[in-house]
Amino acid sequence: MTDSFQAPRGTLDWLPPRSGARRAMIGAFAARAERAGFREAQTPVFEEQGLFARTAGASSEVVGKEMYVFTDQGDRELALRPEFTAGIVRAYLEHGLSREAQPVRLWSAGSCYRYAAVQRGRYREFTQVNAEAIGSDDPAVDAELIALQVGWFRELGLEGLAVRLNTIGDRADREPYLALLRAFLDKHLGDVADDVRRQRDLNPLRAFDTKDPASQAVMAQAPVIADHVGAEAAAHFDRVREFLDARGIAYVLDPTLVRGLDYYSRTTWEVAWPELGAQSGIGGGGRYDGLAELIGGPPTPGVGFACGVERVLLALAAQERLPGVAPRCDAFFMVLADAARPTLHALMEAARDRGLACEADLAGRAAKGQIKQADRVGAARTVVCGDDEWARRVCLVRDMTSGEQIEVALDDLVGHLADLAGGAQA
């Protein structure tokens, strides 16, 4: 043990340039979602623990082991959100959004928390971008959500994505199928790994997720839910696919695709970037028509998805496609006369008021160091003021591209810089 500190295990410090990439990614998502009619929703980072416990389902690891729970000074049982959906649906019900035009479309971006083993691409505090459309069971909504998610990835320049799609039917279809699946598992208990046997009672659907080859071989013979969905859910799914096909969105049907949270119904999907290894899932979503009822609301259909910003960022970095925030510096103030610094810094501030990006040396650098810094920040122009210029109340404005410099009176400097920048932008 030392007397110094480290960031808690599983947390990330967002520093430049990655902080800029993160902001650009979220900004692109927000803009795209807004174009599709989504508006921003920010719900609390913590909620009553019961909200998540009720919605995620008992079999879910997210609730069983991974939730950050705590009791506050008022003895309230709270939990840091492990995902967005429950909080968004809670807010929809609490604020009577069912009276607005449906579906209500909301996007969010922010931190979620899960106490899981830390690995590359899996953190305890992580960032999700999220979108939900609540209040319509139109299959076009499912397709809108998938299109928003895939469109965002495409806009970021991410290549090599794999979209898997499935339907898990309605709740009413589920029980008869699960009985069938349990019966199948019971017949093969001997040929199957321990974890699969455990899933038999917990959540038999997850048995398909096993990585044990022998178990996989067995599960390949198992009955599949897609073959046991009711007529309505099947028709809904066909229609979703029509909407996707018309958009040219490529996907693979995966009848074993089951998502980790129990509240899903009908359409489910996942997007993976396979090169990421064990944490290849960069986004996933599904329809959750029964969720609102679970938390005391009226029957309300809904669809949503989430994407892991850190994982998308890893994928983009691997493809050297990290979005950057365009660095900009219209003028770097190189002040070599110490007496002139307060005045020149005031002029710099006035230029900022006019909308220009300006910087000056703030570390006592020598002349060479200052112009090097100007070059480093990509300054379009450098304003030079030494003893000689200061005595005459002028400065030199140097064009950093051409190297040409002209003398400008200090009184005219801000207007001059504004004109130059305005002309350059036009």
Added chain:
RNA sequence: GUGGGCGUAGCUCAGCUGGUGGUAGCUCCGGGUUGUGGUCCCGGCGGUCGUGGGUUCGAGUCCCACCGCUCACCCCA
């Protein structure tokens, strides 16, 4: 939570079977150019060798524990 690998300067890394921490590269600052920039040359700043114990005359090097990173299981974003 369970196994494997790793941990030397801000970053990337040398350091052979234990024998005094590298003029190493990059970055940063200064000088060459007494006030003009991505190159070049010179110089400088910068290290409790992850932390704590142990073995030893002597530990960056060997042993143990802890912390952190990483890969897999698991889970999922």
